[in-house]
Amino acid sequence: MPRDEGDFDRRPDPDALLALSDKEGRGKLRVFLGAAPGVGKTYAMLARAQAAKADGVDIVVGVAETHGRLETLALLNGLETLPRRKCEYRGRIIEEFDIDEALARKPQLILVDELAHTNAPDSRHPKRWQDVDELLDAGVDVWTTLNVQHLESLADVVSRVTGVAVRETVPDRVLQDAADVILVDITPGELLQRLKEGKVYVPETARRATQNFFTPRNLTALRELALRRTAERVDDQMVDFLRQGAIEGPWATAERLLVCVGRDAASEAVVRAAARLATGLNASWIALYVERASQGEPSAEAVRNIDRALRLAERLGAEVERLSGDDLAGEVLRFARRENITQIVLGRSRAAPLSRWFRGSLTDDIVRRSTDIAVHIVIQEEGAPQAEPARWKLPSLPQTWRAAGMAALAVTITVLIGYALDQWLRPPNLSVIFLLPVVLCAAGFGIWSAIIAAVLSFFACDFFFFEPRYEFTISQPQEFLALLVALVVAVITGMLASKMRDYAHYMRLRSQAAQSLFEFSRKLSMITALDDILWVSALQIQKAGEATSVILLVPDEAGLRLAAAWPPMDQLDAGEATAARWAFEKNEPAGWRTDTLPNVRFQFRPLATARGVVAVCGIEPKTRDEPFSAAAESTIASLIEQTAIAIDRQMLVGESVRAAALEENEKLRTILLSALSHDLRTPLTSITGAVTSLRQLGEKLSPEDRKDLLLSIEEEAGRLSRFIANLLDMSRIESGALAPRRDLVDVAEVARGVVERCKKTFPGRKTSISIAPDLPPIRGDANLLGQVLFNLVDNAHKYGGPTGAIIHARREGADVIVTVTDEGPGVKTSDLERIFEKFYRSGRVDGRKAGTGLGLSICRGLVNAMGGTIVAQSPAVRRRGTRIVMRFPAATETKQGEAA
Template sequence: MSRDEFDRRPDPDALLALSEKEGQGKLRVFLGAAPGVGKTYAMLLRARAAKADGLDIVVGLVETHGRAETQALLEGLDVLPRRRSEYKGRAIDEFDIDAALARKPQLIVVDELAHTNAPNSRHPKRWQDVEELLQAGIDVWTAMNVQHLESLADVVTRITGVAVRETVPDRLLQDANDVILVDITPDELLQRLKEGKVYVPETARRATQNFFTPRNLTALRELALRRTAERVDDQMVDFLRQGAIEGPWATSERLLVCVGHDRTSLAVVRAGARLATGLNAPWIALYVQLAGQEERSAETVRNIDAALRLAERLGAQVERLSGDDLAAEVLKYARRENITQIVLGRSRAGRLARLLGRSFTDEIVRRSKEIAVHVVVDDMGTTEPRPRRWRLPSLPETGISVLGAIGAVSLTVAFGYLLDYWLHPPNLSVVFLLPAVLCAAQFGLLSAIAAAILSFLACDFFFIEPRYVFTISEPEEFLALVVSLVVAVITGTLASKMREQAQKMRRRAQAAQALFEYSRKLSAAKDLDEVLWAATMQIQKALNAPCVVMMMPNDGALRLGAAWPPLDQLDAGEAAAARWALEKGEAAGWRTGTLPSVRFQFRPLATGRGVLAVCGVEPRHPSEPFSAEEESALTSLIEQSCVAIDRSMLVGDSIRAAALEENEKLRTTLLASLSHDLRTPLTSITGAVTSLRELGEKLPKADRDDLLLSIEEEAGRLSRFVANLLDMSRIESGALSPRRDLVNVAEVIRRLVERCKKAFPGQKLGVSVASDLPPIRGDANLLAQVLFNLVDNAQKYGGETGAVIHARREEKDVVVTVTDEGPGVKAADLERIFEKFYRSGRVDGRKAGTGLGLSICRGLVSAMGGTIVAQSPAVRRKGTRIVMRFPAVSEQ
């Protein structure tokens, strides 16, 4: 590929944005400059035409406002019934989003995009209902006025003098597939008002006197035309990028909007959003927290939170930082992020700072040499008090600080009297530096200043001639005293700052230690439940707020995974918010855009597998947002919890994979065993039967008897193999339930000997049974089966010496052993011989047995409450001994 071809290839970002819209519904917005221009009428005309073309279209909600011509267009269209809602004793009809999702048409018409839903609705705003419909793959047609765009709300307020309370994020218009401008001239709209086609006559008369004036309508029309043109330009650029067509691209501008403490920040954010939209540039909303200002009033925290939330709704990336020098921190971040323009409000600095050029705005302008700066002036917010660099202590704190200063100065006066009595120093003013330093380190800056002033007075009163009056006779003494006061204030200030820094470092160390302890708990968690409980308790401890974790198992039912303090269940609204956060992967509940009236805020716990659970936190103060420290702690804990959940799921997967691998191994071994151990006896039986049928009486009687004996032996061998498989399946499935009868071990061994004589004729079998052998609890038939399998193994591997059975009593146990004098078993294989399909040794040049005998023996013995082990060598440095122990039944 040549360089020119590479440069002309489609923009990957544009293709990615296009692919992200696959599977989602398409949004068409009918945009008007003001009410009454005919947005709903134009939308319904197109809807009727689409229905005539065979499109499955439904009217979700349309506001006709009593206009007959609009009402007539609804005839023949499928209209969804509205959802009846009760609020403060008044019935409200709202759009039924659940009915729309259940109906799921190809296209749905939803009017009044900026409408605010009833308080008990799923979403506070109707545009959020529209977003959910689009995510469900349903096309949506909607209508709105330009005044309701979030970034233009304050501009429209200045133009018309009417506050705009219902707004729509600009991104909704930017992401729309089509924007259709419905436009008429101001004169035509005023004529429609006079004819009663917009409002009733009385309402129309008041509207023409306030909102509907030619000046206002012209300005609104210009805003609508400009915004539509910008949207068309963006759409054209997208087409060019997707098709790799050469042309002028958008600039690489990047904006930084500085958010402050007061409500002026809302105007700054809106101005930054308008500027970013006009430049088609990404933008960042930044709040820098001044060091030492961790504690603020609730009003200040609300202002910051409101500005950042507004910026996020308008499409900004939100960041929070902390630093000692606000201007330096902002510029450092701007240069690191390649910011080209900074937007900020007018500084609230004092007169002295402004005269010296030390205000925040002046510092940014002076030091941002290569970055353009926009200063937003908002007279509506100038009544806000400027933030202080340090807060005034509360009354109890002030009292403690002053008392501490008085106590420290009093002790210093007493110490000064002792020095004056013993050493007679010429000047004791240096001693009075101690109270300021001590008070600064212990109580803070206010106490240090109080101690410095009291030290100045005490030194003058008690130790400077003339004593006990506030008079100084010598100028040098006054100078020394003033210098001591200045030094005490400076020293106390520095010590107070060191104290604040030490407290901050201590809090950070505590937070880091808490995260470390939490990571240790997570690493020790064995399964998912332990991870969820650890996460719940740690979040509750960090925020001092109730915490719950909700999960959705495979059955699709939302369940409570963990809760601290303990909680039985959530109410319907909280459960709906939790389900929304789990399914959509975004925050829901308190102070979010989805069900904000519930008491919990639910955040998704997202891993590489998707959202597996949600964490809900109930704030201590519902009227105030989380502080920066709480937000940071919550985010860190949730991220660590997600990693731990992913790890626990991986452990579970590895265990299941190991089990599947083991099952596959067993299956392969079983098939190999079946192919060999079933084929051999079947081949012998088939061959013998064929010989008897074809030759019959031609064979000598001795040969016929040998063939019949071979059939009998191989059939018995096949029967034992099948019995072993059945016994193994019963043991592994847990279907084996042995009887708990009194078993006479000696009688079982006697019957075993008779059975072995028939099964193994000519083989030796030694028996030694103690005369005082007590009975055991168990199943005589199962015990006989175990002994027969052991004797069978001994006959195969023990050679000509055969097997020996011993039964004796050892304390409270009955011990039964089966011993052979074969080659024995390696020490490493003494435990492995009890595994399924494990074979040790060869008999007659081939592998002997199926490898199930000893595994079945262990299962049967364990079912009867006994134990079984192997020992080798057993006799004269060879052979194998199988030892079984059963609890003896005490004699009554």
Template structure:
């Protein structure tokens, strides 16, 4: 019967049931989650959508971004696609998801890609996830895709990992309320291979991406975040199910361990035992230290044992947590239930007989009260040596003397005040007045003076105000009882006020330390140069720790040198230099109070980043005989970690700049050598062969063949001349020595002159001229503009497969537009901008390359120098060909003048 009553009290969580009821009326959201772009989220989403469509489900595509991927575009065929809403913004037409059309169509399922997208201005919602929320509220199921870096809680983590600022985010609540989360996952190697094959970005963009965001380390970290977040989502769903069905926790969906750490010598042994147990169970684990509240001022040696144990737990793969409370066992069990802990690891109890009777043994209390959590007691460790902890804080003799004097003086003042009140007001009970000196001494001087004040108040009240007065005698029993109650109240008040004082002081110290670290972080974030970072670290460490601080680096594997020191330090002696080198090479502390060269004045700590030790920081404490306090240790660790990250960031920026410059120089050098070796060797070989034939055979060669050889020599010499002229023009453009004339010129006359020149150079090339009537004059350099048109016709000859070339000129508003079009195979869309780069000889779909790669680059330089613009379009005619478009503004003084 008792068992039935016990189970009858279990009721489903009302909030969980309410959320379940609300979800019944809403549409269902399915999120396809990926670690990075290109893993195949949209492909997987469309594949499943097509399968549902084939099963007869009403599926509509609201918006899908295929990014030019043919496989993804093929999946959209056969699915209804809603038209996009067009918005004019800053002279551009932006196409956005039309939520009104989706609500009017009201399908069973709608696919809306890129959940983190920011909508154009004047949209109903600023974010696309808000559009999705409206669709869900209308009862429409939605499928969408999301990358892990766009989750709001992880955006800063991803920014620190990748160095890329995440601007578009989605609230975690949207992700948590999704009905289904499907993880689309591939390995970093597969994703990098897709990137190389051009399945994610165009080749040039893909190359830049592999150097920045798409690195193996970044992809591995993002993949781990995605896997962990998906696992957390599954845990959340399990918890919701258990709450909805009134199943009490802890919910052992997986093992989770908690080890209790105290200030004992065996704490590290206990942590290692917990780590071995967690490894065997393949379970996550947490090391927890609970400090008795009101006893924050603890023994430094005990605090060091706790810090070492928690640091060891983190090194072994666990988490470290600190809590404080009055009920230590209750605090441990509450934390365990909050973290869904299934096993608690504790050490063997060493409490004495009295403590066991009074239930002051923490371990036995945990075992007694943990009805639903298993407790694992480690008994194999040796007997722990408990560091003595005084129940009362230590006080110096001077402070103690001042406090005792203050207690006596405050009690004396209270006696005088009580006499005054008693003579004038005749109060029935003056005992409460004597609590004032107790509270005053507790708040101002601590527990010792407060205790003395309570005893003195007890004696003074008995001597001066209890009959018979001026004797330590009590005549009435009720007065004796009142005095005992007064003494107890005074003691309790003293303890509570003293504890409040300690907590206030500790909180103030923590706030000051937090503010100091915040200021330091802000300085580091604003420091762009390496020297600024190092000096900020040295000055802040000296100010926070009241100790000399030096920072040493070894640039380019050279000597370890001092880069910053405050107060200034010029040189280190041999022992200090040796300790610093040891720290750098071994990545462990050396020097003062360590196992390596402990007699030197500095203690050197490594500054470690994922790529290794980037520097060494040396600290000379103000008091050489005392170790750093736990607070100073924590402060120093934080300073070193942040400084190491800032140093690594500065070095990476410097290295990336140098690497980019070297790569660009090497690329240009390779292109130049390849171009020179090919384009000089070919005409020279033709000229040499023709001249050799003429010299050796002479009159034996028939006149027609001799003429052909001479024409070949002339053509190849002209080709060499054009090549050398292009090199000279490019050098003039890059050096800034080009100064084109700005005269009014006739574009029709220049075009005809360029065509006549091309007919001599390429007699087989067919060229058509189409010049509009009454074209205004433009401002430019006739010679340079003629060179541009010749280069464009030369380019059409090389890449147009001897097809017809067309020169067309017309007026377009306030501009003159001149275009040169060929009917060749055209240019790949990804190369429409790259063809204007120096030495770039690509772009044809058939992969054929010709020329030096300088012609179009020279054309851009000359056109821009004359104030015009140039761009490429492909396809141009009947899905073939290339059109190079030149655009020149019409000057005001020439607006009325026209070409003849």
């Protein structure tokens, strides 16, 4: 029955179902949210825990801060409590939540109080909410408590409302991802009464609290924030349920926000405002920093501000992007349209009025040029950190003296040139030549040197070349106007030249970085060994960041292996090894300037590809207090990506080789099984048939028939014995267990012994021998040489027809040549080398393929083991037959007359 088109419109939202499936196997988080300390969050959590315990839930208390409240302490009775981890901090012993103990116990439900708590410096995670996140990943349900003031996006709002800075914060996504949010609420009057009764703090602390934080105005504002955030969370949860159930409703169009981050300290406030806006709109958002090419490298303070703002955006759930360009507004708008951004969030420009008049501001420019994207401008209140207007940075004293000195020297040389021109050419106006020192100083030494040169040129031109000369006096008004215009032109020209100098320097750095990446890619493309890839990568990353770099390969049974380091180092300490393992297992950075083990000296980054993490790169910065510059960060990220691709490519090559080997082994196994199924079954069948006839018929058989049956048993048993011996020989050769002796061997004697053996084994076949009289001995193993000759004669009898085989031995220079020849149909030229491969059978005996194809392969292995060579020739005799030629070095004579 056809489905109605409306049925497809009412299907469950795929994104909602995908988000639901991502939570499978992850623990559930329940947050007891309060507006302020003392509202009873811990009490409410423990009371519900007692009820869950009565229902048979496996529940454990990880952390419960009772603050000495007897009624709260009483609720811990009967609940299993984990021991805390003791650690030293600032000379005293403190107790912290033990994440490892909790993971080892792994209960069904664990209580972890005070989610925003900051852990001791030696902890795995700097924040307790990260411990909770690890527990959730392990499939453990968690109940926790949180005050609304600790939400990251509301920290600045709470600071402005209450006047108290919030230092411990939790990303908003923790609350958004919680399965349940329970609001623990009391009125401000009730909370103040609890404070007076000593149920929140001790009396002295309570008295100070009521004068600062715990005021009716503050508590009312915090209560409103808690109610609003809880209502937003419930609304989001309801929308998720409706979408998962395919219930119709007018869903809001998806929004996507972009917040622009600058070099000033006010960017953090703009990021928080964007986070609150994104939360209210249920929108995804991106934090973008655009580096202006003509501005040059940012200062250390600017780098810290950019890093803090971008890291804050990441904690609040934003994607982070970096771009570069000279047209900031154009780059922002192009990125916004490419990423389908619907709203842009900016901070208000604080540029000076004159600067905004001439150059404009980023805010004004984006508002003017944005025709299809909404723009939000964040207005900061009084007292909040403000963006500093762009000002010229005064150079240091040594730089000032250098700029002034070079400007004075350039102007002096120009004055001398002017004197020469005035004597020879007598031009009407020499002021134009004073543009030369201004431009040269701007191009060589920057804007301040150009300005000093322009001022000196103004006075030098007046003093030396305008009447009256050698006085700072101008007789004609037009001369003053000419000097003034020349000064303005010189200053503007110097500024433009200086700007072009800075831009050229910036582009030179970019070109060097691009050239370095190109050279690195070229080196990687030519390297085939994995160790070489790792060492080249470690060296290149060290150069890019001016930092120590290490690369650890995927773990084996002993853990991650330190594969390369520059400068070279032997091993990592325990904390560094833990951070590296975390980066590998979680596919996220760990260590320095991250949220996991931030006190570790290295920052470990996973080298991830489409198949997963293939290695981990550790970078130890030159200065721990300063983040990497934007250029260094971009270069390091590119190097790590290329290294990951190179390692993955090398692993793919190795896997393809192993796959080919497995395929070849599978082919050989199939051939071997086929050979076993035939070459073992055929003689066994003959033996079984002969034995059965002898047993059943017994005396009824004539003596001749019994003799034939016994002969058949003997021949087939010999054939089976030779087959097993071939398999064992091949196994010995391939395993390297074959160790031939190095005795003197008389080839003629071995050949005669083989002929006698062939007469007994092949009574109906002819085997002849031809040995040169001057044949010297060889160094080798007589038994192995006899086995080789016997296998070759056996092969000649199978494929060479009724004429039999001929063994011939002669001396040729310093070598002894031994050949076995037959007069059969011969071997194709294309098969002369293949007949020595395992299991290769080219001929047929009685209409079927004969043997297992191991004989000639075993012969080559034995001959090579004795230091000789073996090849096949065909045709051999009268355009027929095959000749197997073996060449051995002849044994030489020592001074004592013994062969060597």
